[in-house]
Amino acid sequence: MSAPLLQLQNIVVEHARRSVLDVPCLDILPNEVLAVVGPNGAGKSTLLRIIGLLEQPSRGKVLFAGRPISGSPLSFRRRMAFVFQEPLLLDTSIEGNVRTGLSLRGVPANDRQRRVEEWTTRFGIAGLGRRSARTLSGGEAQRTSLARAMVLEPEILLLDEPFSSLDAPTREALIDDLDAVLTSKRVATVFVTHDRAEALRLGDRIAVLMGGKVRQLGTAAEVFSSPVDSEVAAFVGVETIVPGRIREVSSGLASIIVGENTIEATTELPPGSDVLVCLRPEDVTVSGLADATLMSARNRLRVAVTRVRPAGPYVRMELDAGFNLVAHITKQSLEELAISPGANAIASFKATAVHLIPHRPG
Amino acid sequence: MDLIWDGVTEALRLIFSGNGYVYEVTFTSLLVSGSATLIALVLGLGIASFLAFRAPPGRTLALSAFNAGMALPPVAVGLLVSIMLWRTGPLGQLHLLYSRTAIVIAQAVIATPVVAALSTAALQGLNPNLRLQVLALGASRWQAALLLFREARLSLLAAGMAGFGAAISEVGATIMVGGNIKGSTRTLTSAIVLEVQQGDFETAIALSFILLAVILGIITVFTMLQQRRPPA
Numbered sequence: 001m002s003a004p005l006l007q008l009q010n011i012v013v014e015h016a017r018r019s020v021l022d023v024p025c026l027d028i029l030p031n032e033v034l035a036v037v038g039p040n041g042a043g044k045s046t047l048l049r050i051i052g053l054l055e056q057p058s059r060g061k062v063l064f065a066g067r068p069i070s071g072s073p074l075s076f077r078r079r080m081a082f083v084f085q086e087p088l089l090l091d092t093s094i095e096g097n098v099r100t101g102l103s104l105r106g107v108p109a110n111d112r113q114r115r116v117e118e119w120t121t122r123f124g125i126a127g128l129g130r131r132s133a134r135t136l137s138g139g140e141a142q143r144t145s146l147a148r149a150m151v152l153e154p155e156i157l158l159l160d161e162p163f164s165s166l167d168a169p170t171r172e173a174l175i176d177d178l179d180a181v182l183t184s185k186r187v188a189t190v191f192v193t194h195d196r197a198e199a200l201r202l203g204d205r206i207a208v209l210m211g212g213k214v215r216q217l218g219t220a221a222e223v224f225s226s227p228v229d230s231e232v233a234a235f236v237g238v239e240t241i242v243p244g245r246i247r248e249v250s251s252g253l254a255s256i257i258v259g260e261n262t263i264e265a266t267t268e269l270p271p272g273s274d275v276l277v278c279l280r281p282e283d284v285t286v287s288g289l290a291d292a293t294l295m296s297a298r299n300r301l302r303v304a305v306t307r308v309r310p311a312g313p314y315v316r317m318e319l320d321a322g323f324n325l326v327a328h329i330t331k332q333s334l335e336e337l338a339i340s341p342g343a344n345a346i347a348s349f350k351a352t353a354v355h356l357i358p359h360r361p362g
Numbered sequence: 363m364d365l366i367w368d369g370v371t372e373a374l375r376l377i378f379s380g381n382g383y384v385y386e387v388t389f390t391s392l393l394v395s396g397s398a399t400l401i402a403l404v405l406g407l408g409i410a411s412f413l414a415f416r417a418p419p420g421r422t423l424a425l426s427a428f429n430a431g432m433a434l435p436p437v438a439v440g441l442l443v444s445i446m447l448w449r450t451g452p453l454g455q456l457h458l459l460y461s462r463t464a465i466v467i468a469q470a471v472i473a474t475p476v477v478a479a480l481s482t483a484a485l486q487g488l489n490p491n492l493r494l495q496v497l498a499l500g501a502s503r504w505q506a507a508l509l510l511f512r513e514a515r516l517s518l519l520a521a522g523m524a525g526f527g528a529a530i531s532e533v534g535a536t537i538m539v540g541g542n543i544k545g546s547t548r549t550l551t552s553a554i555v556l557e558v559q560q561g562d563f564e565t566a567i568a569l570s571f572i573l574l575a576v577i578l579g580i581i582t583v584f585t586m587l588q589q590r591r592p593p594a
Contacts, residue, residue, distance in 0.1 A: 054494045074502055082498035084491050091513055100509075101499035132591075152500070 002030050003066065005188050006051060006156060011060035013046055013212075021046045021057075021212045028156060031186040035203025037193055039235060043212040044192040045160055051190055052158045053077045078105050081149035085161040087141035089133035089148075094125055094140075097133050098148045105152065119151040120144075123177060139170035146174070150181060157182075157189040163198060175201060196237055200224065208232050224280075226355050233278045233357065239326035240279040243359060246271050253298075253351060259322040264298045265354035276357040283353035284327035286317060287346050288337055297348040301325070305343050308334070319347055369567025376568050383544075388572060391549040394462050395530035398469030402525045405470070406477025407518070411507050413478075414485035415493060425482060431475025436468075440535030443468045447539065460541035465549070468535040473525035480524055484517030485510065519588040523581055530577060550576070 004027035013021035021043040028034060028051070038044050049055040050062065053073035062069050064076045081101070089097050095116055102112045120126040123143040128136070133144065142162055149157060162178075163171045179202060182189055193199050199206050199220070206223045208216045216228045227233035230241050244258035246269055254267045258277055269275065285297065286305075303319035310316070314328040317339075325347055329337075339345055376384045409428070413421050445451050447459040447467075458464045488510060496506045511518055533551035540547030542556060550573040557566035 049494070052498055054497055074500070077498065078500040080498070082495065084495055086489070086491065088489060088492050088495040090496075090509065104502075104505055105500040148499070158498075 004028060004063075005030050005065060007063040007066075008050065009061045009063065011050055011057045011062070013043070013050065013055070014058040019212055021050065023047065023060075023212075023214055026207070026214060026217075028188055028190060029205075030188050032204045033182055033189040033191055033202050034205050034207060035191045035193060035199035036207045036209055037196060037199045037235070038209035039194060042209045044194075044209055046212075047209060048082075048158050048160050048190060048192050051156070052080055052082045054082070079154065080156045080158060081152045081154035082158045083142075083145050083149045083160065083162045085164055087133075087136075087138075087145040089136070089141055089144055092133060093130050094133055094136070094144050095120065095129040097144055098151050101148060101152045115151045115153075119147040122150070122181065123147040137170075138166055139174060142166060142174060143177075146178060146181075150185075150187075154187060157187050159189065159191045161193050164193070164195070178202070196224075196235075208235060210235065227278065227357070229357060230276055230278075230359075233276070233355070237280060238278045238355070239281045240277070240284075240324065242277050242323040243361060244275055244277045246273045246275060246356075254356075256354075256356070261301055261322055263301075263354060264351045265356055266351055267356050269356060269358060274359045274361050276359045278355040278357060279325070279349060279353065281316065281326045281328040282314075283349050284319075284325060285348045286319070286327050286329055286333070286337065286339070287348065288339070289344060289346060291346070298351040299354070300346055300348045303345055303347045305339050305341050305345055307341055308339070319345070321347060365563060366567060368564050370571055372564050373568035373571040376565075377572065384569070384572060386545065387548050387550050387553045387569070388576060390462065390547070391530060391551070391573070392576065394465045394536075394549060395469060395526065395532075397466045398473055398529040399522065399526040401466070401470040402473035402477045402529070403522055405474045406481050406521065406525065407511070409474075409478040410481035410485050413482045415507075415510075425479065428475045428479040428482070432479055434472060434475060435534075436472055436532050437534040437538065439468055439471050440538030443471065443535065443539045459539060460543060460547060462540070462547055464539040465536050465547060468539045469529040469532055472532055472535065473529045476528050477521050477525040480521035481514075481518055484514040484521060487517065488514055516588055519584055523584045526580065526584070527577065530573075530580075 006028040008023050008026040011021060011023045012019060036044050036047060046055065050057050053062065053069065053076055069076050090100060098116045098120055099112055102115060117126065120129055123146055125140060125143050125147060128140060133141065136144065146162065163174060166174065175198065182202065191202055203220055205218065206220050207214050208223060210231060215232050216223050224236050227236050227238060233241055242258055244256040244263065246267065247255045247257050248271050249267065252266055252268065254265050254269065256263045256265060256275065256277060263277060301321040303321040303325060305317060306320050307318040308315060311328065315331055315334045317327045317329060319325040319327060327347060412418065413424060443464065444459065446453050447456070447464055448454055492513065493506060493510060496509050501509060531551065533555055536549055537552050537555065540552065542548050542552040550569055554566050554569045557569060
């Protein structure tokens with residue numbers, strides 16, 4: 001693994017004597033996109049301001065390329081770029097906005113113009129260059145803000161929920177463009193968002209920040225498939241979280257008692273362990289009673305459908321299996337199943353789809 | 363109405379006949395009020411930046427003081443500055459009483475709270491993240507302040523105009539600390555008071571029209587600056 005570009009060591013931030021951030025250690029690696037996800041008020045923006053040297057921590061150290069930052073942070077700040085949730089454009093033209101950081105950093109005039117043209121073109125705003133920033137749409141303004149950051153050729157790019165105020169089509173188009181830029185430039189990026197889908201799409205590693213603490217840090221697969229606790233699980237989209245106890249384990253396959261049901265899951269935990277059984281809704285398949293024999297999944301539960309409602313491209317189905325079970329199925333599947341609330345069905349899922357979290361009942 | 367009409371006619375005659383007295387008091391007014399406004403802008407913008415961007419403890423108290431300062435009675439300021447500059451006062455050794463500098467000091471004391479209070483409100487009205495964005499673009503503290511002043515220029519120029527208005531229209535403190543000495547500390551406002559006291563209403567009205575014309579001209583320049591589109 002390469003040496004970290006930026007390191008946070010024992011960072012504590014207190015506002016009005018209340019701890020809002022407590023991060024013992026966090027490394028930003030070269031060429032990686034670190035997505036920081038968490039609910040509102042988790043401390044994500046504070047974390048980003050600390051990394052961007054825009055706020056002093058109450059305690060702890062920030063190291064840039066191994067060097068602790070002391071005194072004026074200006075020279076270090078000039079090696080980074082920051083994009084906020086709002087575009088925060090200055091009252092000048094688009095080109096003027098994109099050029100501002102270059103002027104402040106003392107980039108020679110001829111180089112400035114070349115870079116402004118390159119990045120306004122890459123973000124699709126070259127034709128708008130002389131327009132006043134006050135006349136832009138939300139999407140155009142955020143494109144300008146991203147171009148203004150990338151034109152600085154930063155060593156670290158910091159993005160604070162840059163897509164959250166955009167409508168869905170604009171957001172999708174801009175994420176595509178940013179994804180292409182990050183893939184080609186491989187600039188180390190810290191991307192803060194509360195949107196799991198955005199984090200999955202752009203992040204190489206994902207940090208889950210809750211209550212000012214990094215609760216889990218790992219690859220997208222690790223965080224989304226193996227959350228460390230029930231709160232992280234709920235935040236990353238696990239909708240079924242129920243307590244159970246491992247009855248026996250044979251060749252890594254455990255039988256877990258959950259209410260009246262027995263569920264099979266892969267685990268290294270010993271028999272007798274109390275656990276939380278976690279299941280993502282997209283891992284649960286629903287079928288009619290007659291189709292049950294055709295399924296290969298190890299877990300098949302007879303359920304009653306309690307609620308069916310649209311959820312974006314899916315249909316969210318709430319099932320009563322003696323415990324609440326949630327499944328996401330396609331609209332086409334729902335039509336084929338012809339199931340409505342009150343009907344019985346079979347819910348199935350693989351043993352490998354079940355994630356177990358050690359749990360102390362209390 | 364005849365009196366006012368005669369005043370206007372006399373004003374035009376005084377201006378176009380090249381009357382030395384009128385040009386002299388106008389020059390003195392512009393010099394002392396321009397200097398006082400400049401001082402008020404430097405101090406006021408410094409105070410406003412400190413209060414708006416640093417948010418020091420006691421900011422509300424300080425802001426209350428500057429807001430109250432906008433209603434500072436000029437005669438009280440005149441009295442205070444007179445006491446300070448009086449021969450036996452703390453700054454008596456500077457021998458500034460009854461000088462143009464004394465008027466500049468008094469007018470600056472009157473205009474500074476106006477500029478400071480209105481400028482603080484203007485800078486506090488900016489998006490708080492805009493300062494962070496400017497710093498993140500690589501601005502030093504000075505560069506950040508200048509960029510933010512440009513963003514708040516409409517309100518800051520209004521604060522400057524209010525400060526200049528408070529300075530040039532001031533009369534009580536000007537007479538107290540300047541002494542209304544012909545050829546030295548007589549300004550348009552103090553000259554008007556003198557002409558009224560002497561019963562020469564025609565000249566007083568003429569000087570008033572000149573004063574209004576000067577204020578209108580300068581405020582128009584400020585307003586043109588204010589309404590100009592920012593450079594790309």
